[in-house]
Amino acid sequence: MTANFDGLRFSHWKTELRGDGIVVLAFDREGASVNAFSQDALIELGDVIERLAIEPPKGLVIRSAKSSGFIAGADLTEFQEFDRRGTVNDAIRRGQSVFQKLADLPCPTVAAIHGFCMGGGTEIALACDYRVASGDPSTRIGLPEVKLGIFPGWGGSARLPRLIGAPAAMDLMLTGRTLSASAARNLGLVDKVVDKAVLEDAAVALVQSGTTRPFKQRLTGWLTNTWPARQLLAPQMVKQVSRKARKEHYPAPYALINAWKNAGGKGIQGRLDAERKAVVKLASTPTARNLVRIFFLTERLKGLGGKDHGIAHVHVIGAGVMGGDIAAWSAYKGFEVTLQDREQRFVDGALGRAQELFAKKVRDEGKRPAVAARLKGDLEGAGAAQADLVIEAIIENPEAKRELYQAVEPRMKPDALLTSNTSSIPLDELREHIARPAQFAGLHYFNPVAMMPLVEIVQHDRLDEATVKRLAAFCKALDKFPVPVAGTPGFLVNRVLFPYMLEAATAYAEGIPGAVIDKTAVKFGMPMGPIELIDTVGLDVAQGVGAELAPFLGLQVPAALSAVEPGKRGKKDGQGLYKWENGKAVKPPAPENYQAPADLEDRLILPLLNEAVACLHDGVVADADLLDAGVIFGTGFAPFRGGPIAHIQATGADALVERLRTLQGRYGDRFAPRPGWDMAVLRQPTQ
The missing domain is CATH 3.90.226.10 (2-enoyl-CoA Hydratase; Chain A, domain 1)
Incomplete structure (x- = not known):
């Protein structure tokens, strides 16, 4: 039967x-x-x-x-x-x-x-x-x-x-x-x-x-x-x-x-x-509930762009670490890419790093030549005329960027998109003299490009929504999570991260050992400590972001981030706040019997939470979920905590404000609660 x-x-x-x-x-x-x-x-x-x-x-x-x-x-x-x-x-x-x-x-x-x-x-x-x-x-x-x-x-x-x-x-x-x-x-x-x-x-x-x-x-x-x-x-x-x-x-x-x-x-x-x-x-457990919520946030980010980006050829201008790695990742993901810089040696260096990426990611050696062939050096910049997307990744200097746009935009196809990988400069400062501002946006990647999953799509008031959707779809094709953000200084991730890194540098300047600072942050749940992070990002990059953000946020930059010695920019030079050997930081141990200050975790984490609240209040992102997603995927903020806003909801906004005021009385007005702590969303459960 x-x-x-x-x-x-x-x-x-x-x-x-x-x-x-x-x-x-x-x-x-x-x-x-x-x-x-x-x-x-x-x-x-x-x-x-x-x-x-x-x-x-x-x-x-x-x-x-x-x-x-x-x-x-x-x-x-x-x-x-x-x-x-x-x-x-x-x-x-x-x-x-x-x-x-x-x-x-x-x-x-x-x-x-x-x-x-x-x-x-x-x-x-x-x-x-x-x-x-x-x-x-x-x-x-x-x-x-x-x-x-x-x-x-x-x-x-x-x-x-x-x-x-x-x-x-x-x-x-x-x-x-x-x-x-x-x-x-x-x-x-x-x-x-x-x-x-x-x-x-x-x-x-x-x-x-x-x-x-x-x-x-x-x-x-x-x-x-x-x-x-x-x-x-x-x-x-x-x-x-x-x-x-x-x-x-x-x-x-x-x-x-x-x-x-x-x-x-x-x-x-x-x-x-x-x-x-x-x-x-x-x-x-809170961990499971937060991680399930993050899963749904990733699904939301994936759904922002759909599939129709209309981009086949990407032209990247600037073959430094960021530009070169953006170009290599785009080629690895199937796009035709041309890479331009002012000197061939910069292009050659980027092409060499690209080969290392392809060797890691493309395990079938027989397929590597086809992947590598999609990435071409382009010293003269001829690829800009054929590209569907141009990504500018030169130095963080508004004048230099504007001069470049004036030179390259007239050569671009009418429907091509022009974007900047600027990490902190407001787009209102960059769009002057741009003929098609509706097709100009920020496309801010994070270092290292191959590992960091977030891309901020930086907006301004003359940007076409169709451009945002095309760029979100492009990010999806790159296996990246797009988060649309307002084009104010620092956007979302750097604006939230900067006060945290600044306070870490201040504590370091006071004599608190870097290893102690880093251990405190990792114990909270950060993927690496802030002193190691500063070295990894580069003291020069941190200095550039600081010059843009410190006046906007009303913060003082310590000497370690305001004057960077040549050859001591951090991991890339082998020397920064730490010495680096074989890609790893050599952290001097803390003195014997050293006790970390009891308020060190609050000093590091509360400035980050404080600025996250201000970003939400200022509308840098559309809602609390996008803020949590952006900060988790852009900084590695403790995923088991669900993001800054979820952490505030779980801990209690009023209690955190009191702790900020305690630090304000002890260390100064940089800890003053920022606008937004009275928002109703901070008192809602995350689930």
């Missing part, structure tokens, strides 16, 4: 009974372009599996009916709602139950994977007997839940260590990284990799004949999950995680290791129970 679905209609699942007795079950979530597990979809899947269990077919193949990919994971909008209602436990239990019913089916089961396979998509695949994946570059498999402050809760953490061995499984879950189909096969996560065209046929063949996993894989899966192995490996995993994430900031990796260590030797139900309890507890 084979399960009969005649007369049954499902909203999200399509069933096909083949002539050979194998059922093909296709996920096609109703009303959505992408498959993600809603509770409705899970309930329906449970009904299908129960019917299959009553009258088992010869086998079951699970695939996606959507061309966009396999399954993106759980519906996070629902997840947020379950958190608000306090029903996360029920949702986790339901997913575990349905996938366990799938695992218990008495017939062979195969997941046929093409495109993205994330989170719950990987977990349903793990509940199957076999997995076959297309070798298409779009196929990526992973369990990225740790990036949301939780870990796989529908059986992923219970099954994966047994399948591929604990070290590989835990590395995959602790980092949240994704795998290509071939990498997944090498680990044993996927049994077979085939062309997309024969994916279903290959899945059917696996149902019919099965496959035996290599003995070494099976042995590794058993040995690395024994009690002695867990007691030996778990502390090593904790040590590795602690190098990158503090337990009080990011509890999920530690909870995952602990659940595996204590329950990894139990039967499947014991492992599932331990997984569920830990994930439910994590879901209610």
Whole structure:
């Protein structure tokens, strides 16, 4: 007998009974372009599996009916709602139950994977007997839940260590990284990799004949999950995680290791129970709630521009660190790029750095020449006439920039866009004599370009909204997050960051050791300390930003940032506030028994929060969510805190104002509360 679905209609699942007795079950979530597990979809899947269990077919193949990919994971909008209602436990239990019913089916089961396979998509695949994946570059498999402050809760953490061995499984879950189909096969996560065209046929063949996993894989899966192995490996995993994430900031990796260590030797139900309890507890933490919110902020930023940018050729003027890296990244992402500077040696240096980027990013050596060919040196600037987008990245000098625009704009195509990578100069100062101001904007990247995900789209009152949308779409094509900002001095990120860096430099000038200042900021959750950051950005760049921002913000610049010695600009010279060796800062240790001032964290962080409030009050960005997104992705501001505004909401605006006033009385008016602390949004919950 084979399960009969005649007369049954499902909203999200399509069933096909083949002539050979194998059922093909296709996920096609109703009303959505992408498959993600809603509770409705899970309930329906449970009904299908129960019917299959009553009258088992010869086998079951699970695939996606959507061309966009396999399954993106759980519906996070629902997840947020379950958190608000306090029903996360029920949702986790339901997913575990349905996938366990799938695992218990008495017939062979195969997941046929093409495109993205994330989170719950990987977990349903793990509940199957076999997995076959297309070798298409779009196929990526992973369990990225740790990036949301939780870990796989529908059986992923219970099954994966047994399948591929604990070290590989835990590395995959602790980092949240994704795998290509071939990498997944090498680990044993996927049994077979085939062309997309024969994916279903290959899945059917696996149902019919099965496959035996290599003995070494099976042995590794058993040995690395024994009690002695867990007691030996778990502390090593904790040590590795602690190098990158503090337990009080990011509890999920530690909870995952602990659940595996204590329950990894139990039967499947014991492992599932331990997984569920830990994930439910994590879901209610501020870290998880903030990281889920940040996920939605990234989706919002991705949606600002759409796809229609109309840009094929990019011309970059200025082959310094920023201009050269912007050009290289644009070429890497598929654009034709010409790079101009006043001397060939600057262009050559940038082209050399570009080759290093391509060597890192393009692993297939055979494809590197084609990528490199998209980037061409252009000493004479002929590319400006063919370009759809011109990016100016010369020195932070308004007169020099205006002279350049007057020379280059007449040569540009009528519909081409002209942009500046200025980091702080108001666009009202730069647009004088520009013939087409509606097509002129700021496109402010952050250093290092290859790593920093944010680009500020700097606006002015004569800018066309269509230009903003084209630039946002261009940023999306570069895999960058665009945030539209007002063209006031410092825009958003530098305006918020400058008081923080300035106070750090002031504390340093007072004699507080740089290593102590940096350690305090990192303990708060910043990705690096502000003294190291000043050296990384460059003392010369900090000086230029300071000259623009200090008068605007009414702040005094300490000598370390107002007079920069030649050859001592920071990391790029090997010497700045710190000495640099092999790309790393050599930080002199603090004197023995040195105690950091009790108010040092407040001195560093409160100026940043203070200016964030002022930016929101002044309308530098449209709303609090965009401000938090911009500061997180532009500065690395502690993601687990949700951004400056979310942190203010969680801590209490009134309490922070009192702390500012205390610092004002102690150190002066630079700590005076800025306008905006009475805004209602600061007293709203973030969730």
